[in-house]
Amino acid sequence: MNLAYFLSILVFSPLLGVLVLSFLPRTQESLIKTVGFLATLPALVLSLIAYFQDRAGAGLEQLNEKVSWIQFGDSGQLGNLFSIDYELGLDGFSLIMIVLTAVLSTLAAIASIHIKKEWKGYFMLFLLLEVGMLGVFAAENLILFFIFFEITLIPTFFLIGKWGYYEKENAAYSFLIYNGLGSAVLLIVIMVLFARTGTANIDALMAAMNADNPQLVAPISENMKMGMLIALLIAFGVKLPIFPLHSWMVRVHVQAPPSIVMLHAGVLLKIGAFGLIRFGMGIFPEQFQSLAVWLAVLGVVNLLYGAFLAFVQTDFKMVLAYSSISHMGIVLIGLGALNEAGIQGAIFQVVSHGLIAALLFFLVGVFYERFQTSSIQNLGGLAKGMPITAGFLLAGAMASLGLPGMSGFVSEFMAFLGLFKEMPILAASGTIGIIMTAVYLLRAVLGITYGKAHRDFAGITDMKKFEFVPVLVLVGLIVLIGVYPSVLSEPLTSTLETIMLGIGG
């Protein structure tokens, strides 16, 4: 296998679909949908190849790419300083995120069959969004990371604003402004680092920031480092979202079309966690340690706040939105624990919640398509009319509340294990959240499946053939991770070692 440009091809392969789509007439609905779906496949295949190559011990370093890209100032005078390379690379963590992105993109493309209008524009933006998401995880330097990060912003804005529900434009604007501010803060940190060290490469930065006598262009004080870490926390906190910064995310979850929410909840929110682990922990390990307690506290707050609000919602989409906030609390708890179990739990939770949220939102799409509602009350008695859908809904809820044997259990268990070692009291209060999770999910799901029927289910078809594909794949992956966590933990070993080395654990 020729590995030159493997990652570039992987990341930019959806663009091929954009190109083909631009030549199609916009009325050819089924053709456009097929092309849109097919265009997500190359990335999926390539990412799986990378995954299995890695499992076979081929080593991910051989995939690294580096081409010199921008040189600011005079290279003769400045040498390598202030140059930005186009560099892509993978480690275990980003490999997993790329596989997750590719899988969810393909499944979301299937879910996009429910899209009702302007398929051409929809799929072009959809594929552009996929490029952005894949690029974020493959980027080896901060500027490239930021570029891909921003590239996800624009298509998402349009996808929400044009194809969403009733209050779509408000949701799109609030998405844009919150995330715009988040990335503004992120950009400040990136530029300060770049201007002061002369490099944006993540590994070089890690080395430069943690060396005893670093070679810097301009000094960076300890306070500045702390300031930058807090800024990173805010930037990625908007994305994740962390408690006071979450309101945009609820709106997006409710207003965006389900196929986009699958990607949004499944991948886009995870960029926040990815960034915190990769940059927060990687570049500022010392400062991260002193903030760990606060992270854990924020995590418990997120967990409880999300859980209690999810409990009182009457709309299933709202339940899921707050449930996402609550589950992201577990990521923070794991990070706050700052030991191997905790961090591993956080990463597991990132993947696991990505799959579960995608599954549940796909199901929302399935019954929204049939009933034009996602209100728990209005959907009551679903088990009678659509037994299969109802069954999968129950399975998704079980995974989400952390039933042993499914992925949610593994991640929550590890995150809490980590926290109990470090801060038992905080962890104990966090467990209330776990109980609440079971309560609100069962309330909502049982309300839908076995609740009092308000409608006649005659003439409603249960899941169609194509709808089985995403559901089965997702449930399969959730169970696979649940019973055989090594599929995730083994690729992560080296990443975790690096992180633990950095924070001196």
Place this chain on the structure above:
Amino acid sequence: MDLETLLSYEWGIMTPEFIILGVATALSLMDLFMPKSQSRKILGWVGFAGILAALVSLLGLIGHGPESILFDTFRLDSFAKAFKLLLLIGSAMVLLIAIGYEPNEGLEEFRGEFFYLFMAALLGAMIMSSSGDLITLFVGLELLSISSYILAGMRKRNLHSNESAMKYVINGSIATAITLFGMSYVYGLTGTTNLKEMSGFLTSIYNEQHIYLLGLAFFMIVVGLSFKLAAAPFHMWAPDVYQGAPTPVTAFLSVVSKTAGFIIVIRILFSIFANAPSGDVQGLPMILALQDYIAFLAGATMITGNLIALRQRNIKRLFAYSSIAQAGYLLVVIASMSLFMFDTLWFYLGAYLFMNLGAFAIIQHVTHKSGSEDISQFAGLYRRAPFLAIAMAIFLLSLAGIPGTAGFIGKLNIFMGALVPNEGHYVLVSIMIATTVVSYFYYFGVMVQMFFRPAADTGKVKIPAALTAVIGTSLAATILFGIVPNIAFDFLQGNFNQFTDFFQ
């Protein structure tokens, strides 16, 4: 001066200026002698060809070392070459926009004037970029300004256009007077108008009172020139003038005239004040000691421009405020005074040239048919003309500084320059980034119109060839410099050698 000295000058370095002067003269004569019934559009194409010829001759001069003639009043250094390149490209595109300009009430009888006034204004701007003397700088400035005043009032039967010209003349003259007053102090102190001699003389002033006087001159010059740049709080004229002036003139003012403004600011501030002592204990040069005032100007401009733009419904007013905001970003470059200053300024002005002119070409086309300039005219543009809508979207994204476009690389460059000095300009950078996010609101507002709103008029849009050329070039450049910016940076490094000859 006898004939021999006159002939001994290397006049070749003035070739681009001579070509523009010749074409401007030829155009005015042709306009005079052409029969009334004949279309004047041909004059536009002649002017365009003239600018291209000047461009070619300038490219021929690029390898030419620094040289000055006419007792150092006209100099050809890297700075002059690099920025003339921008002026010429910008004017060529403005001329194309002007060729495609068809206002409701017709412009036929004045169209000829239109073209040669553009050439005259361009000549003024070029002289400014090559000036080594306050006199030539001022003459260039006046040539540019006076031509622009007439251009703004070119739609003679349109009320807004008249208002615009009137406001521009009055505000512009006051600004010029203030600048001139400031210059007179420097002249009084040094007894020369030559920038190089001035700078040499000023290094050796120690008298507290003289330094104070020089500071006063600095402020007056900065205030006067801020009018030209439309920097807050001296921006009030811009929205009215931009709105009333014919669209090609608005495009000219927002791009070429603004570039010229930055040229004169750099020429004056960094020649005169770079070496003058500020009188403080650390012996900082005056320009560094007064850096914070420029920073303040930059911050105020970014905030004012971006915030007021939020409330605009008229697309030309919106772009007036947007260009005020962009001037603020450019002032950040000057305020940070890093070693990347010239590169950054050049790159951002270049990126701005393409994205803004591309947008203006589309604005002109969309608004001139209906006569209304409300942003609702853009509703459903994606349905009517997908190419125009996507091109406009890319220009707007570039103006907003979204990655993948030249605007982003330009902003990255600005941030870097502002953060490199030991005491980084954190506040300024924070303001710039925050106001950039604010700008998303109005730039995306136009996109919402184009993509989300249904079209009022479903007729297909047909674009004249001249406008297509502008939009196509701008689009290509905006994307190209966004994805492979090194083309531009390599060009800068290869030909202008860090602009070191600016200070020689």
